[in-house]
Amino acid sequence: MAELRIADVRKAFGRVQALSGVDLTVRSGALVAVLGPSGCGKTTLLRCIAGFEVPDAGEIRVDGRRVATPDAAVAPERRRIAVVPQEGALFPHLSVLGNVAYGLDRAARRAGRAAAVLNLVGLSGFQDRMPHHLSGGQQQRVAVARALAPRPPVVLLDEPFNALDAALRSEVRQDVWQALRADGATAVLVTHDQSEALSMADDVAVMRDGRIVQSGPPELLYGTPSDPWVAGFVGEAVWLPAVIDGDLARTPLGAVPLTPADSGVPTGPMRVMLRPEQIALAARGAPGAVAATVVRRDFYGHDAVLALRLGDGTPVAARIFDPAAVPPAVGDEVGLRVRGTARAFPLGGGMAPGD
Structure with a gap:
């Protein structure tokens, strides 16, 4: 050694x-x-x-x-x-x-x-x-x-x-x-x-x-990737517009707490990153759930990734791990909730792969 x-x-x-x-x-x-x-x-x-x-x-x-x-x-x-x-x-x-x-x-x-x-x-x-x-x-x-x-x-x-x-x-x-x-x-x-x-x-x-x-x-x-490029390169990323308000990011998926690394981020418009596994399905109309429509479904056996569109047109992706669950079909309407924290980046910063 x-x-x-x-x-x-x-x-x-x-x-x-x-x-x-x-x-x-x-x-x-x-x-x-x-x-x-x-x-x-x-x-x-x-x-x-x-x-x-x-x-x-x-x-x-x-x-x-x-x-x-x-x-x-x-x-x-x-x-x-x-x-x-x-x-x-x-x-x-x-x-x-x-x-x-x-x-x-x-x-x-x-x-x-x-x-x-x-x-x-x-x-x-x-x-x-x-x-x-x-x-x-x-x-x-x-x-x-x-x-x-x-x-x-x-x-x-x-x-x-x-x-x-x-x-x-x-x-x-x-x-x-x-x-x-x-x-x-x-x-x-x-x-x-x-x-x-x-x-x-x-x-x-x-x-x-x-x-x-x-x-x-x-x-x-x-x-906690250092910039949007790293965020998109080391894994799949979901990007959302956001307004920072203290330790919260107000996004089209609701208010999401920021990572500790983002403590002290200035208040105002930014964009935040989530991972697809942080976006959980809920019944449409459930308290706190945001409505979305399934536009594509990629099934991998051990998991499935859903491409979804929110009511305002914002695209998001959700990863489902439950092998016993039948993923929603294309065209189905579902509810979404966010688990965990979001990583904040300035608008117009370094672009992530595929942006």
Whole structure:
């Protein structure tokens, strides 16, 4: 285990500024997800940490040791940082055990380290199989085991679950998370998948245009995003016009309390953000309920999302989790209530994705 510290790292390729002053600290033994859209600089940051690129400015330290500055960079093989690529990239001529043991010294091989990490990723008993006899998920588990085998101070995961189907992706994510935890590894996961970042990471760092615009625990980013763009990127957002009155936002869905982070927001017109799961269905005409019409229904099995329109034309979305409930049909009229608090933003501030 080792702390990873990145300070004011910058990197340009010609006129393209890939990294514009990145600051990030990964605590020893923690998993941090770097989350952002394609082209935001995630992969460039990972390559600078690994030693495949040299930063133009700033520095990178691993366990206090400086490994990268513009003038001096430790070679990738001397950093002992492991990288798990998008596809396992296993050696086709070696068995599973041979792949995992490839980078181990004789003492570690004799101690059974390869078999131990295979057990961590749920592949004990697969030692003698060849890579082409494994499924995609099993190959990714072997790649993670190979990365963990030499006990590197830092493990970098470069969107390692992209090639897997949805059901398998969830299973492999859990296995990899448990293996990293069991081995006490410090890890950085690069991804553009919000659910992956929120479900796996101790902290999430959201990147945009070469910068980290907000970082912290997943529940902090989801509940109190720093700006409308982050709010819309880390999850589905419902945007409502509002008038701030003390600690309340008066909206088309009624008066909603503001988050503690919005304490002291000036009185007057603003817009507020809710999450679809905060909007609950009620009987039309029930006390305190606001009337709405269902305009679309998206059923996912474990939940359903309703697109609705209020009487004044305001669009909203509600997520329903009760598997026993039959979601209202398109055209049905329902009542709506808000649960929890709203996050306030100035009118005309940074736009959320899709706005």
